[in-house]
Structure formats: structure tokens, C-alpha cells
Amino acid sequence: MVVEPIKIEEYKSEITPTWCPGCGDFAVLRGIHTALARLKIKSENVVISSGIGCSSNLPGFVNAYGFHGLHGRSLPIANGIKLANTDLTVIATGGDGDGYGIGLGHFIHSMRRNIDITYIVMNNQIYGLTTGQASPTSERGMLTKSTPSGLLEVPVNPIALALISGATYVSRGFSGNADHLSSTIENALSHKGFSLVDVLSPCVTYNKIQTYQWFRDRVYTLEDEEHDTNDLKQAISKSYEWESKIPIGVFYKADKPTYDGDEPALQDGPLVNQPLDTGKNIAKQLLDEFT
Amino acid sequence: MPKNEVVLRVGGAAGDGIASTGESFAKICSRSGLHLLAYNSYQSVIRGGFIYLQLRAGREKIYSHGNKVDFLIALNPLEFQRNIVDVVPGGAVLYNSDKIKPDSDTIPKDVILCPLPVNEILKDIGRNPILQNTVALSSLVQLLNLDVDVMNGVIRDYFGKKKQSVMDINLKVIEAGYDYAKSNLPDFDFDLNPDYNIKRPxxxxxxxxxxxxxxxxxxxxxxxxxxxxxxxxxxxxxxxxxxxxxxxxxxxxxxxxxxxxxxxxxxxxxxxxxxxxxxxxxxxxxxxxxxxxxxxxxxxxxxxxxxxxxxxxxxxxxxxxxxxxxxxxxxxxxxxxxxxxxxxxxxxxxxxxxxxxxxxxxxxxxxxxxxxxxxIVDLDFNSTIERGEIVTSNDSDKLYKRFKYTDNGVSPRAFPGTSNTVFQASSDEHDDYGNIISDVFTDSETRIKIMLKRMRKMKFIEEQLPPVKLEGPVDADLTIVSWGSTYNVVHEAIQILQNNSKSVNHLHIKYLVPLQKGIKEILSKSKDTLIVEANYSGQLSKLISMETGFQINHTLFKYDGEPFYPEQIIDKVEDLI
Structure with a gap:
């Protein structure tokens, strides 16, 4: 049987994105459409969760199930969906404020689980939807609406955090390099385990420092270097490169046990397919344990 | 007449094995066909502190853990002193007399001391300090004329998964404690009327x-x-x-x-x-x-x-x-x-x-x-599982409306993986497809429609839930209103009050939102009303007033952290009628 190629268009929803013209998130959306089409995953088997923020509107623009939840809680929703139905391809999305600020705890703990979901963070180093306050990845000293005298905190390093927290596919993309971004997302989706794609996704409205040009002057692809993605120490060292040279691509990749693979209650297949009357069948036995 | 109910308190510090002693006694009772209720009063400490477990057992259904105790097992000198005041006249204290030396001046005259020289009793068996609990429990089994084999069975089940040698020691300890009590402790007039053919969960x-x-x-x-x-x-x-x-x-x-x-x-x-x-x-x-x-x-x-x-x-x-x-x-x-x-x-x-x-x-x-x-007596396993309306496929060429406007507000659900039902669930306000309306345009018409759709459910939920039921005589002099865990203790208090010729009925509320139907109709016919709540401000009382306009006359609030005792409710009622 010949499988018809699935067209990218089939993954587009009927809703037009409301992002500002030039927003980096368009490239991420295109990257997700492309990766899903290349991997031939049927729309009905894909769920995309998100939090709140400009980038968290993304699920509405993809022809797949979406769960547009609470600010910072994209990952717990995705964790729950994956545990309920391991047959689904589960993608969590959101911005830097959502994932590395209010939702930072879930980020670290989801990586410790190495649960098989792909987390795509549209990192623009600013709060966009709330009109330009400092974000957890804003540079120290940055002038924003909430830091008129300059930000007094250093930025979170999501790549380094991911590397030390147990993620097994750690990567960075750049919205200015759409082809590279699409294949990074595609590989992340194919990976079994927790995959991070941190995307440098410029905010053309509120971040006048980290612009497309600022990144173009700095980014280079790890795939073009002799970077060993099996080498955690080398990956950690690369994750600290920022000021003058910014690596994009895959920092680290490993095959490790996953939470959903090892959870005892999931050994008979997806939870959602299990019979509801298991309890009734053992009710007498369970009650006898109380005597 | 022998007593047909017993109240036991085990008092000690965290780490003394109070919970397992209580659990063992609970199983001894339940496997003797007795009803029981036990409450563990403890502190947020892993070692030390002041904790006790109180268990009341008898052949009839038990509604509270009781107030005063018939038997106290004191596990250390401090708990001996602290708890002895709660022992009823003619009741007894069991204690390890190697560790606890009672000061006779502070012991109420009518409390019977039952010293257990644990070292002497266990001289041929073992010296683990936790064994004193087993000695006390087996002595109590003897004093209550319960079958010691039931206790052996409980201990066998408990240690069955652990080491055989530990179980053997415990079985010997049971025998030694039981025999010691039989030869050395006074008789108590208890007949709990056990039935060893009944095992209660x-x-x-x-x-x-x-x-x-x-x-x-x-x-x-x-x-x-x-x-x-x-x-x-x-x-x-x-x-x-x-x-x-x-x-x-x-x-x-x-x-x-x-x-x-x-x-x-x-x-x-x-x-x-x-x-x-x-x-x-x-x-x-x-x-x-x-x-x-x-x-x-x-x-x-x-x-x-x-x-x-x-x-x-x-x-x-x-x-x-x-x-x-x-x-x-x-x-x-x-x-x-x-x-x-x-x-x-x-x-x-x-x-x-x-x-x-x-x-x-x-x-x-x-x-x-x-x-x-x-x-408990039994549980029904034949309840049905109602999953509501679920879409298992969508063969039509129309897009699936996850939040379809319906008469009862419930729209058939589809789970991810169902063909042709892709939709978005959104915390943002959305239309019947699930598309967020803030991304289309702020649409007050859709907002009102979807809000009404969701809220329509409440009417149908209300209709489905049963109305409140008044327990006891309709023309009683007082109606006690309660909710949640106070049902049993209020029930027991009313039974005692009725035996004392006080006419009280009981309105217990299970559904708080939507507030159960029929409350105002019943309360407005009551001669007088009292609400019992374990909180400071009377939250249910306020809710009833807010939802029905009915003001309950009297209140009994408790917020010291301990559960109500029947006596507290009885005292309040006796002040009123």
C-alpha cells in the first residue's frame, strides 16, 4: 500500500494567527506543520498543549487537538495527556515567561521524568502579551516596562537546566533559520523521552535588543561543528556560550528509560483503553482486605 | 448488668506504636462480630508529643469514639497522669509497672490499677520495648472475655509477611499477657456479646x-x-x-x-x-x-x-x-x-x-x-458507571462542535484519537467549536451564549440530586442541622436525648453546591433550629441564609481541632429545650 504524503496544509487550522507581522512564532508554527507532515502523524493523534502568552495561542493554529490551559501549566497538562494515552504524540508549547518563569518547577520535574513529550518554547526574552515586562530570560540590565532602571537578575539558562535535569533531547532553534528549526522539531518529535526545543523567537514589538539581526550575527549550527551529542559535559560547556557565539541545533541526545515506558500501570497499553470495570471485578477481594 | 460496650484509650508518644496497637484491637473487635469506631488524636511529630487512640466497640452500631474511657493503656508516665482523669469510675489503667510508678495521691479513688510487670511476664521470651503493647492488649482481651485465638489470628496476619521468628515471639507474648491477666488482674463485668462468625470490614x-x-x-x-x-x-x-x-x-x-x-x-x-x-x-x-x-x-x-x-x-x-x-x-x-x-x-x-x-x-x-x-456492614458493588455522552466517531463532513449549544448545556465529548473530532479546549473564552473568541474578535453575543450553555447544567444537576430528608419526629421541639462528618455524632446525641424524653430531629445536608433542595421548607416548619459545625464562623449557616433567606436560631461551633463529642451537643440542646 502506498501511503499518500500528508501535505503541510492539512495541519493548518482555519484560524489566522494573531501574532505581529514578523513575529518569530510564525517560523515555529511552520516548523510544527512541516515536522508533523514529514513524520506523517495523523492530526487526530496529535495533542498540543499550551499555557498563556502570545506563543501559547499556537495550538489554535494547528489542525490537531489543542489544550490551551493556564499560564505556566502547559507541561502538567501534557504529562497527564501522555500518561492517559501513550499512543498520542504530545507537544507542549509556550513562551519563556510561561515555561521558565511561572512554570519553571514543572519544566525541571517533567525533565526528571523523561516522559515522552516534546516541549517547544518560543523564547523571546520578554513578556509580549502583557506589553513588554522583563522575562526570566531577559539579560541583566535590560530596560523594560517593569525594570526602568535595568533588570537586576541574571537570565535563566534553559539549555543548561535541561541538561542537568534529565532531558534526553536538548536542542535550540532559531526562527531566522526555518529549515533548521523544522528538522530540529522533527527530530525532537521522533525522540523517545523528554525533548526540549528552545527557540530563539524574536519579539519584533517589545524586544529591540535581541532582534533577528542580533541573533544572525551570533548563531552557528552545532551540526556544522564536531559536536558530540552523546557528550553531556561538552553539551553543558556549549550551553554556556551566549555573548558572542550562540549555538543552535542539538546539544545532547540520549536513549534512557522513560516514565511512560516504565510505569507499571501502563504495561497493558494506553490507560484510556483499559476496561472500567477492573475495580468491580476485584471489589470483593479488596473489601476482604479490610476484615 | 454487664456492660455491652467498651471504650479503650491508648495514650503515649509518637513512635510508641499506638496506631498499630489500635489497629490490632480494631481487628480483634471486627473479627469478633463487633462494631467499632476509633479516632487517633495526634500531633505533627514523628517522635514524641502527646497522642492517643480511642476506640469504642460493641455489638450495636457505634456512632462516636465516646468521651470517658473504660480502659486506659498508658505507654509512659506522662500519659498515665494526663489520661487517668478520663477513666470512668470502675474503669482501669493497664500499664508497664517496670516503667511507670503511679503516685497514689493523684489517682482517682474509683480507678482500678492493673500493673503489668512486663519484664517478669516476658522473662523467657524477649525484651523488645514494643512488646509491652502486645502484653497490654492480650491482657485486655482477657479482661473483656474475648477469644484470644482471634488476637492470635490478627497477629499472624500482621506478621505473616514478615519474619516467622518475630511472629512466634509475638504469639508467645500474647499467651503470657493473657495468662498473667487471668491469674493476677481483677474481673470486670463486660459482656460484649461477640459473634465469631461475623467479620466486619x-x-x-x-x-x-x-x-x-x-x-x-x-x-x-x-x-x-x-x-x-x-x-x-x-x-x-x-x-x-x-x-x-x-x-x-x-x-x-x-x-x-x-x-x-x-x-x-x-x-x-x-x-x-x-x-x-x-x-x-x-x-x-x-x-x-x-x-x-x-x-x-x-x-x-x-x-x-x-x-x-x-x-x-x-x-x-x-x-x-x-x-x-x-x-x-x-x-x-x-x-x-x-x-x-x-x-x-x-x-x-x-x-x-x-x-x-x-x-x-x-x-x-x-x-x-x-x-x-x-x-461497616456491607457495600454495594453494583453501582453503574455513567460516562455521559461520548462521541466515538464523526463520519459527517461537518466540523465537530465540542461545545455545541444544547438544551441541558452538556455537549457530547470526544477524546483525542477519535476520527474527525479535532478541537481545542481553551481556558480563554471560546465558541461552540472551541475556537477562542478573543482571537476572532471580542464577541459579547458568543460570550453570553457559551456562558448560558455552561450554566444551564446547574438546573439539571439540581434536578438530579435528591432533596434533604428530615430524620426523626416532624413535630420535634428542635431541629439540628449538620453537614459532613458530624452526622454520626449528632445522630448519637439525638438518640440519647430521645431516651431522656427530649424531642429532637435531624436535618443533615450532603450537597452544598447546588445547595440541596427542601431545606427552607423543612426549617420553616421547625419549632426551633440549631446548627452544629466544626468551624468558627458557621459557614453552612451563612450559606443557608444566603441561598434560602432562612436564619438558623442557635449555633454550636467548635474549632479546637478535636471532633465533637455527643455530650457537647447534648449539653447545648439541654440549654435550649
Whole structure:
């Protein structure tokens, strides 16, 4: 049987994105459409969760199930969906404020689980939807609406955090390099385990420092270097490169046990397919344990 | 006439083995066909502190753990002194006389001392300090004329999984304690009328909640440890191999409830359990469940508040928190189970309501209900699982409307993976397809339509829930109103009052949101009204007034962290009528 190629268009929803013209998130959306089409995953088997923020509107623009939840809680929703139905391809999305600020705890703990979901963070180093306050990845000293005298905190390093927290596919993309971004997302989706794609996704409205040009002057692809993605120490060292040279691509990749693979209650297949009357069948036995 | 009921208190410090002693005695009673109720009063310490377990047993159904005690097992000198004042005249104290030297001046005259020279009793057996508990328990079994073989069986089951040698030692200790009591301690006039052919199940409320969820087909339970809800987690994880439930301890309560909402969205019956502080962290997501119409069952086992409050003490102080949980208006149900059996049935009902109406259902237990042990008669396993309307395929060429406008507000659900039903569930306001309206244009017409659709559910929920029932004579001189775990103690108080020719009836309320039907009709015919609540401000009393306009005349509020005693209710009633 010949499988018809699935067209990218089939993954587009009927809703037009409301992002500002030039927003980096368009490239991420295109990257997700492309990766899903290349991997031939049927729309009905894909769920995309998100939090709140400009980038968290993304699920509405993809022809797949979406769960547009609470600010910072994209990952717990995705964790729950994956545990309920391991047959689904589960993608969590959101911005830097959502994932590395209010939702930072879930980020670290989801990586410790190495649960098989792909987390795509549209990192623009600013709060966009709330009109330009400092974000957890804003540079120290940055002038924003909430830091008129300059930000007094250093930025979170999501790549380094991911590397030390147990993620097994750690990567960075750049919205200015759409082809590279699409294949990074595609590989992340194919990976079994927790995959991070941190995307440098410029905010053309509120971040006048980290612009497309600022990144173009700095980014280079790890795939073009002799970077060993099996080498955690080398990956950690690369994750600290920022000021003058910014690596994009895959920092680290490993095959490790996953939470959903090892959870005892999931050994008979997806939870959602299990019979509801298991309890009734053992009710007498369970009650006898109380005597 | 011999006494046909006994109240035992075991007093000591954390780490003295009080809980296991109490559990063993509970099993001895339940396997002797007796009913029992036991309450563990403890502190948030792992070693030391002042804790006791009080257990009341008898052939008839037991409604409270009693107030004064017939037998005290004191495990250290301090607890000997502290608890002896609660021993009834003619009651006794059992204690290790190697460790405790009573000061005769401070012992009430009519309390009988039953010293147990543990070292002497165990001289040929062993010296583990915890064995003193087994000596005391086997002595008590003798004093109550219970069959020592039942105790042997309990100990065999307890140590069966552990080492044979440990079990053998314990069996010898039982024999030695029993024989010592028989030869050396006075006779007590008790006839509990045991029936060794009856074995009664003994459950805590948390076990009943957990058990109910297994029967209801819950496949995902998520929690963060918090007293007094943690034992739901412990029970469910212990059963997970048999029940096929994924039981997940998450990093915080925010993650807990969001994971459960994710799992439920994907089609799995999902539940979370916590106490007031954790519940506070969950509140935003309770609104998310309401807005995305995702069924979820949330247990809040209440403890004394505010803040960390009284971590190991009981209270009914979270009713307003549950009512006000999350911003905005959305359909929801709040149920407060009253007894152990009711915990079981309420959870099954909660899952059905959550699924049928696609709403969050909150179950308010409290420390007393969640953690006390009680014997039950039986449970019905034939309840049906109502999953509500579910779309299993969409063959039409029309797009699936997840939030279709319907007469009862419930739109057929599809789970991810169902052909041709792709949709978005959104915390943002959305239209009937699930598309967010803030991304189309701010659309007040759609906003009103979808809001009305969701809120229409409340009318149908209200119709489905049974009205309140008045227990006792319609023309009584006083109606006592209660909710949640105080059902049993109020019931017992009313029985005693009736025996004293006081005419009192009882209106117990189980459904708080929507507030159960029929309350005003009954109360407006009452001669006088009293509400009993374990909180400071009378939250149910205020809710009734707000919802029905009816003002309850008298109040009995308790917020010291300990459960009500029948005597406290009786005293209040005797002041009134």
C-alpha cells in the first residue's frame, strides 16, 4: 500500500494567527506543520498543549487537538495527556515567561521524568502579551516596562537546566533559520523521552535588543561543528556560550528509560483503553482486605 | 448488668506504636462480630508529643469514639497522669509497672490499677520495648472475655509477611499477657456479646474514598503529600497493580490538578486529593476544568486552618474556600460525605456527576472522617458507571462542535484519537467549536451564549440530586442541622436525648453546591433550629441564609481541632429545650 504524503496544509487550522507581522512564532508554527507532515502523524493523534502568552495561542493554529490551559501549566497538562494515552504524540508549547518563569518547577520535574513529550518554547526574552515586562530570560540590565532602571537578575539558562535535569533531547532553534528549526522539531518529535526545543523567537514589538539581526550575527549550527551529542559535559560547556557565539541545533541526545515506558500501570497499553470495570471485578477481594 | 460496650484509650508518644496497637484491637473487635469506631488524636511529630487512640466497640452500631474511657493503656508516665482523669469510675489503667510508678495521691479513688510487670511476664521470651503493647492488649482481651485465638489470628496476619521468628515471639507474648491477666488482674463485668462468625470490614474514610474510586473506574490519581489526605495516596498506590490505576505523586498541587485535567481530557477518569492548603493551590485549575468542561473529582480533606493551621486536627472550615474556588462563574458540585459508607458512595456518585455534566466535583471530607476507623456492614458493588455522552466517531463532513449549544448545556465529548473530532479546549473564552473568541474578535453575543450553555447544567444537576430528608419526629421541639462528618455524632446525641424524653430531629445536608433542595421548607416548619459545625464562623449557616433567606436560631461551633463529642451537643440542646 502506498501511503499518500500528508501535505503541510492539512495541519493548518482555519484560524489566522494573531501574532505581529514578523513575529518569530510564525517560523515555529511552520516548523510544527512541516515536522508533523514529514513524520506523517495523523492530526487526530496529535495533542498540543499550551499555557498563556502570545506563543501559547499556537495550538489554535494547528489542525490537531489543542489544550490551551493556564499560564505556566502547559507541561502538567501534557504529562497527564501522555500518561492517559501513550499512543498520542504530545507537544507542549509556550513562551519563556510561561515555561521558565511561572512554570519553571514543572519544566525541571517533567525533565526528571523523561516522559515522552516534546516541549517547544518560543523564547523571546520578554513578556509580549502583557506589553513588554522583563522575562526570566531577559539579560541583566535590560530596560523594560517593569525594570526602568535595568533588570537586576541574571537570565535563566534553559539549555543548561535541561541538561542537568534529565532531558534526553536538548536542542535550540532559531526562527531566522526555518529549515533548521523544522528538522530540529522533527527530530525532537521522533525522540523517545523528554525533548526540549528552545527557540530563539524574536519579539519584533517589545524586544529591540535581541532582534533577528542580533541573533544572525551570533548563531552557528552545532551540526556544522564536531559536536558530540552523546557528550553531556561538552553539551553543558556549549550551553554556556551566549555573548558572542550562540549555538543552535542539538546539544545532547540520549536513549534512557522513560516514565511512560516504565510505569507499571501502563504495561497493558494506553490507560484510556483499559476496561472500567477492573475495580468491580476485584471489589470483593479488596473489601476482604479490610476484615 | 454487664456492660455491652467498651471504650479503650491508648495514650503515649509518637513512635510508641499506638496506631498499630489500635489497629490490632480494631481487628480483634471486627473479627469478633463487633462494631467499632476509633479516632487517633495526634500531633505533627514523628517522635514524641502527646497522642492517643480511642476506640469504642460493641455489638450495636457505634456512632462516636465516646468521651470517658473504660480502659486506659498508658505507654509512659506522662500519659498515665494526663489520661487517668478520663477513666470512668470502675474503669482501669493497664500499664508497664517496670516503667511507670503511679503516685497514689493523684489517682482517682474509683480507678482500678492493673500493673503489668512486663519484664517478669516476658522473662523467657524477649525484651523488645514494643512488646509491652502486645502484653497490654492480650491482657485486655482477657479482661473483656474475648477469644484470644482471634488476637492470635490478627497477629499472624500482621506478621505473616514478615519474619516467622518475630511472629512466634509475638504469639508467645500474647499467651503470657493473657495468662498473667487471668491469674493476677481483677474481673470486670463486660459482656460484649461477640459473634465469631461475623467479620466486619473496618475502613478509614480515606480508604473508603480510595476504594470507591477504584470501583468507579478511576484510572488516574494524582496527589502531593498532605495530611490528612495522604492515606488516599498510600491506599491507591498499594492497590495499583490490581486496579490498573496510574498513581502519581507530582511536584506540587498545581501540577497535580493540571495533570489530572490533562488525563481526563484524554479520556481517563481522574481524581486528586489534598487538604486546604493544597486545595488553595488548585483553585485556578478548578476553574479551568469548569471552563474547558473537563470532568474532575477533587477531594479536600479539611484540617484546621488558616494557613498551615492545625495540620493534624479536624475542622470544617473550607466550605467557603470550595464555593469560591477560582475566578468567575462556572457549574460545579460540592458534596460532603457523612460516614465511611457515604465516602464510598459519594466518590462513585462524584465521578458520574463529573462525567455526565463535564464539571469539577469537589468532595469535602475532614481529618476526622478521613482518618478514623469504623466498622461497616456491607457495600454495594453494583453501582453503574455513567460516562455521559461520548462521541466515538464523526463520519459527517461537518466540523465537530465540542461545545455545541444544547438544551441541558452538556455537549457530547470526544477524546483525542477519535476520527474527525479535532478541537481545542481553551481556558480563554471560546465558541461552540472551541475556537477562542478573543482571537476572532471580542464577541459579547458568543460570550453570553457559551456562558448560558455552561450554566444551564446547574438546573439539571439540581434536578438530579435528591432533596434533604428530615430524620426523626416532624413535630420535634428542635431541629439540628449538620453537614459532613458530624452526622454520626449528632445522630448519637439525638438518640440519647430521645431516651431522656427530649424531642429532637435531624436535618443533615450532603450537597452544598447546588445547595440541596427542601431545606427552607423543612426549617420553616421547625419549632426551633440549631446548627452544629466544626468551624468558627458557621459557614453552612451563612450559606443557608444566603441561598434560602432562612436564619438558623442557635449555633454550636467548635474549632479546637478535636471532633465533637455527643455530650457537647447534648449539653447545648439541654440549654435550649
Amino acid at each position: 473496618v475502613l478509614t474514610g480515606n480508604q473508603a474514598l480510595g476504594f470507591g474510586s477504584i470501583i468507579a473506574g478511576c484510572k488516574f490519581y494524582c496527589a502531593y503529600p498532605m495530611t490528612p489526605a495522604s492515606s488516599i495516596l498510600h491506599y491507591l498506590i498499594a492497590q495499583s497493580k490490581k486496579s490498573g490505576m496510574v498513581v502519581k505523586q507530582a511536584e506540587d498541587e498545581i501540577s497535580v490538578i493540571n495533570m489530572a485535567i490533562g488525563s481526563s481530557f484524554a479520556g481517563v477518569r481522574s481524581m486528586v486529593g489534598t487538604s486546604g492548603g493544597g486545595f488553595a493551590l488548585m483553585t485556578e485549575a478548578i476553574g479551568l476544568a469548569g471552563q474547558t468542561e473537563t470532568p474532575i473529582v477533587v477531594i479536600n480533606s479539611m484540617r484546621g486552618g488558616p494557613s498551615t493551621g492545625l495540620p493534624t486536627k479536624t475542622e470544617q472550615g473550607d466550605l467557603f474556600q470550595a464555593i469560591g474556588a477560582s475566578q468567575g462563574d462556572f457549574p460545579k458540585v460540592i458534596i460532603a460525605p457523612s460516614t465511611i459508607e457515604d465516602c464510598y458512595y459519594s466518590i462513585i456518585e462524584s465521578f458520574n456527576l463529573a462525567d455526565q455534566f463535564q464539571i469539577p466535583v469537589m468532595v469535602l471530607s475532614d481529618l476526622f472522617l478521613s482518618e478514623h476507623m469504623e466498622s
